[in-house]
Amino acid sequence: MTDALRSVTIVGGGTAGWMAAVAFGRLLGPAGTRVTLIESDDIPTVGVGEATIPPIRTFHAMLGIDEDAFLRATGGSYKLGIRFEGWTRPGESYVHPFGQIGTDIAGVPFAAQWLRARQAGLAAPLGAYSLEARAAETGRFSRPIANGDSPLSRIGYAYHFDAGHYAAFLRAQAEAYGVVRHEGLVERVERGPAGIAAVHLADGSRIAGDLFLDCSGFRALLIEGAMEAGWTDWSEWLPCDRAVAVPSVADAAPLPLTRAIAERAGWRWRIPLQHRTGNGHVFSSRHMSEDEATATLLAGLHGEALAEPRVIRFATGHRNRFWSGNCIALGLAAGFMEPLESTSIHLVQSGLQHLLRMLPAGRPAAATVERYNRIMTAEFVRIRDFLVAHYHLNDRTERFWLDRAAAAIPEGLAEKLALFHAGGRIFREADELFNETSWLAVLTGQNAPVSGYDPICDAIPIETAANRLAQIERVVATSLTHMPSHAHALARLA
Numbered sequence: 143m144t145d146a147l148r149s150v151t152i153v154g155g156g157t158a159g160w161m162a163a164v165a166f167g168r169l170l171g172p173a174g175t176r177v178t179l180i181e182s183d184d185i186p187t188v189g190v191g192e193a194t195i196p197p198i199r200t201f202h203a204m205l206g207i208d209e210d211a212f213l214r215a216t217g218g219s220y221k222l223g224i225r226f227e228g229w230t231r232p233g234e235s236y237v238h239p240f241g242q243i244g245t246d247i248a249g250v251p252f253a254a255q256w257l258r259a260r261q262a263g264l265a266a267p268l269g270a271y272s273l274e275a276r277a278a279e280t281g282r283f284s285r286p287i288a289n290g291d292s293p294l295s296r297i298g299y300a301y302h303f304d305a306g307h308y309a310a311f312l313r314a315q316a317e318a319y320g321v322v323r324h325e326g327l328v329e330r331v332e333r334g335p336a337g338i339a340a341v342h343l344a345d346g347s348r349i350a351g352d353l354f355l356d357c358s359g360f361r362a363l364l365i366e367g368a369m370e371a372g373w374t375d376w377s378e379w380l381p382c383d384r385a386v387a388v389p390s391v392a393d394a395a396p397l398p399l400t401r402a403i404a405e406r407a408g409w410r411w412r413i414p415l416q417h418r419t420g421n422g423h424v425f426s427s428r429h430m431s432e433d434e435a436t437a438t439l440l441a442g443l444h445g446e447a448l449a450e451p452r453v454i455r456f457a458t459g460h461r462n463r464f465w466s467g468n469c470i471a472l473g474l475a476a477g478f479m480e481p482l483e484s485t486s487i488h489l490v491q492s493g494l495q496h497l498l499r500m501l502p503a504g505r506p507a508a509a510t511v512e513r514y515n516r517i518m519t520a521e522f523v524r525i526r527d528f529l530v531a532h533y534h535l536n537d538r539t540e541r542f543w544l545d546r547a548a549a550a551i552p553e554g555l556a557e558k559l560a561l562f563h564a565g566g567r568i569f570r571e572a573d574e575l576f577n578e579t580s581w582l583a584v585l586t587g588q589n590a591p592v593s594g595y596d597p598i599c600d601a602i603p604i605e606t607a608a609n610r611l612a613q614i615e616r617v618v619a620t621s622l623t624h625m626p627s628h629a630h631a632l633a634r635l636a
């Protein structure tokens with residue numbers, strides 16, 4: 143590479159490719175960097191990936207994306223959290239809400255005071271203190287409303303959207319920033335001193351670049367095919383390796399939440415959009431056949447299926463090197479974990495944000511590459527541990543679930559569970575996506591064992607804490623009455 147980053151070549155036009163194209167086009171286009179995206183009409187995108195988490199709003203803000211225009215273009219809906227149904231045992235459920243739960247009580251974190259009061263029978267279930275959880279379950283939604291310190295002023299939310307429409311929406315934005323789309327099949331990757339010199343297409347063209355972004359999906363054409371970055375396999379921790387997906391007719395009154403419904407050997411998702419509902423069944427092929435998984439999915443639909451069910455095979459894990467030479471993998475080419483907490487699109491965003499902060503002016507320094515790879519690996523590891531916690535802490539009786547409860551767990555998760563057990567303490571690691579609130583929601587939702595409580599709570603009498611909890615619960619209930627229905631919020635977009 144020369145001193146200036148003259149050209150960036152992106153291979154792949156799925157969600158990852160077009161997210162990268164908009165970001166690079168908007169931020170580097172004005173500096174004169176040429177951005178080219180290559181995609182093949184013969185190779186479809188994965189076509190799923192429709193539930194997100196709140197940081198996507200920061201990404202959209204960075205790109206100047208108008209929320210209403212985006213939701214209209216993608217048939218999108220709002221999301222306030224995920225409801226886990228049957229993950230402890232059939233019939234039980236809990237919401238992992240976005241946003242804050244409760245507020246500190248007398249300078250002590252809410253979680254600690256709630257756990258103490260809960261153990262004494264003086265507190266309601268956690269969801270009663272979260273406006274997002276209550277609104278999600280009752281089908282209400284509002285964007286934050288400036289209102290002093292009310293929970294209405296800090297509503298945490300994300301979106302569901304149609305993946306195909308999202309790629310088209312981003313493409314229009316990217317092209318407006320001067321990104322050039324090249325339709326064609328990459329047949330060969332040419333190596334060079336910096337790593338990759340060019341890609342050769344079936345039509346005979348050769349496309350060079352200073353920097354290459356591999357967004358080619360599970361194929362990982364550049365990062366693995368050419369750079370041989372290597373793969374770390376996590377099927378031992380997360381053994382689901384298939385999904386079957388099908389759209390169905392839209393719900394009349396869609397809840398602003400993703401549903402994750404435990405099944406005999408995996409789980410089903412339900413994602414409400416304006417024009418349809420996305421459904422899928424993630425399962426372990428060692429425990430269930432594709433036919434049975436498909437039958438289970440179809441039996442669980444609320445309305446008519448709108449297409450034939452489609453099976454997607456995947457492996458759980460990540461590249462040993464996300465960045466190698468002048469090639470960086472994003473999206474499915476970088477790695478994959480099942481969509482239990484809707485983290486894949488976030489990992490594309492996060493990769494892009496780190497990358498944009500580390501962009502090399504010339505040949506990337508070894509320290510830059512090393513740092514990027516270390517950060518991304520840590521992000522993957524933390525998310526993996528969070529996902530494994532959902533499976534590990536179950537009380538179900540089917541073989542798949544018994545195996546998950548009995549299986550060894552990663553060291554980091556074992557430490558988290560031990561700390562929680564001894565006094566209900568939760569510590570967020572550096573570079574960890576999920577904060578203490580998310581861990582609290584999932585650990586208590588999954589009935590993680592806990593003994594005792596943080597002694598700092600004793601600074602105030604338990605009755606005082608219980609009164610304060612009751613007050614928070616009332617504020618949440620009152621705030622809820624100020625939120626219109628989710629259906630109404632969506633109708634306003636039209």
Ligand SMILES: Cc1cc2nc3c(=O)[nH]c(=O)nc-3n(C[C@H](O)[C@H](O)[C@H](O)COP(=O)(O)OP(=O)(O)OC[C@H]3O[C@@H](n4cnc5c(N)ncnc54)[C@H](O)[C@@H]3O)c2cc1C
Binds near residue numbers: 454
């Ligand atoms: C079952 C399932 C459910 C998911 N659910 C969620 C979710 O709810 N939330 C979430 O955040 N994420 C989810 N994901 C992940 C999400 O779908 C992906 O992270 C996201 O779509 C990015 O995919 P991608 O762009 O990397 O790959 P793809 O969509 O596969 O795109 C690959 C692109 O590369 C191109 N390409 C490939 N080979 C060539 C070639 N030789 N020449 C030219 N072009 C080529 C293709 O044409 C295509 O444009 C899910 C994934 C799966 C498998």
